[in-house]
Amino acid sequence: MTESVDQPTHLSKVKHIVLVLSGKGGVGKSTVTTELALSLVEEGKRVGVLDIDLTGPSVPRMFGLENHQVHQASTGWVPVYTNESKSLAVMSLGFLLQNKDDAVVWRGPKKTAMIKQFLEDVAWGDIDYLLIDTPPGTSDEHIAVVENLRDYNPDGAVIVTTPQAVALADVRKELNFCHKTKIPILGVVENMSGFICPYCTECSDIFSKGGGEAMAKEFNVDFLGRVPIDPTLTALIEAEGGTFSTRFTQSGIYPIFKDITKMVMSKCGDIS
Numbered sequence: 394m395t396e397s398v399d400q401p402t403h404l405s406k407v408k409h410i411v412l413v414l415s416g417k418g419g420v421g422k423s424t425v426t427t428e429l430a431l432s433l434v435e436e437g438k439r440v441g442v443l444d445i446d447l448t449g450p451s452v453p454r455m456f457g458l459e460n461h462q463v464h465q466a467s468t469g470w471v472p473v474y475t476n477e478s479k480s481l482a483v484m485s486l487g488f489l490l491q492n493k494d495d496a497v498v499w500r501g502p503k504k505t506a507m508i509k510q511f512l513e514d515v516a517w518g519d520i521d522y523l524l525i526d527t528p529p530g531t532s533d534e535h536i537a538v539v540e541n542l543r544d545y546n547p548d549g550a551v552i553v554t555t556p557q558a559v560a561l562a563d564v565r566k567e568l569n570f571c572h573k574t575k576i577p578i579l580g581v582v583e584n585m586s587g588f589i590c591p592y593c594t595e596c597s598d599i600f601s602k603g604g605g606e607a608m609a610k611e612f613n614v615d616f617l618g619r620v621p622i623d624p625t626l627t628a629l630i631e632a633e634g635g636t637f638s639t640r641f642t643q644s645g646i647y648p649i650f651k652d653i654t655k656m657v658m659s660k661c662g663d664i665s
């Protein structure tokens with residue numbers, strides 16, 4: 394990311410900005426965002442995660458931070474930190490709601506204003522990566538984020554899909570959105586591609602496979618990797634207690650995400 398703003402802002406101190414997109418809900422966008430963030434921290438990076446899924450903010454739950462709140466300081470909103478070294482900061486509307494079950498029923502202009510505020514006012518500090526977890530589709534939130542990031546040249550988008558054709562059709566729209574808005578596509582992740590047996594760790598293809606890779610080829614974008622369904626991960630996410638990093642390292646998809654992360658870093662010009 395090159396800095397092209399005159400006045401230093403919170404975002405101008407961020408080295409790389411990566412959006413995580415999917416055409417369809419529930420394909421694992423927040424899971425991919427979380428695992429990428431944890432893996433980047435493992436690589437020694439300072440990372441911020443911004444959850445702009447305003448109507449269904451799931452990032453606090455993914456990080457086991459559901460009962461945390463953000464507070465205002467003179468520098469702006471202070472995000473929630475997940476570990477003592479302050480290398481992973483998280484911001485989500487979920488931290489601003491009085492009750493985690495509160496429904497957010499907002500019209501477009503209010504959502505747009507909230508996203509502008511998130512992008513302008515969160516004091517991330519000198520972070521290496523800001524990962525932005527978006528809602529599914531191409532909605533008001535996407536347009537707001539793209540417009541507000543225009544001066545900051547985001548590095549690009551990671552597109553998450555599942556192997557089935559119905560999800561792939563939605564992702565095609567997402568790829569077209571990136572082309573239209575000139576957001577570079579860093580690559581496609583095919584999530585829920587096969588199933589890791591919890592008893593024998595064998596991976597079986599329960600749906601068709603390879604759809605994400607074929608689509609990446611068709612659109613001439615990079616294929617970042619295939620991530621199977623790992624029931625251990627689901628159990629670890631649902632479990633109360635434990636640390637976010639043990640959840641990550643105990644999951645069978647940990648090594649896959651290490652590779653995906655290295656590819657994303659390389660696409661961002663961060664490693665040779």
Ligand SMILES: Nc1ncnc2c1ncn2[C@@H]1O[C@H](COP(=O)(O)OP(=O)(O)OP(=O)(O)O)[C@@H](O)[C@H]1O
Nearest residue numbers: 418419420421422423424529585621622623626627
């Ligand atoms: N590879 C995987 N292995 C096991 N469980 C997974 C995997 N990917 C996602 N999940 C689980 O599937 C559910 C949906 O995932 P997630 O919330 O990441 O999807 P999403 O695309 O962000 O959804 P939304 O549309 O609500 O934003 C979660 O419970 C998550 O733990």
Ligand code: SF4
Nearest residue numbers: 590592593594595597
């Ligand atoms: S995948 Fe095969 S080995 Fe593993 S539990 Fe199922 S049937 Fe048994």
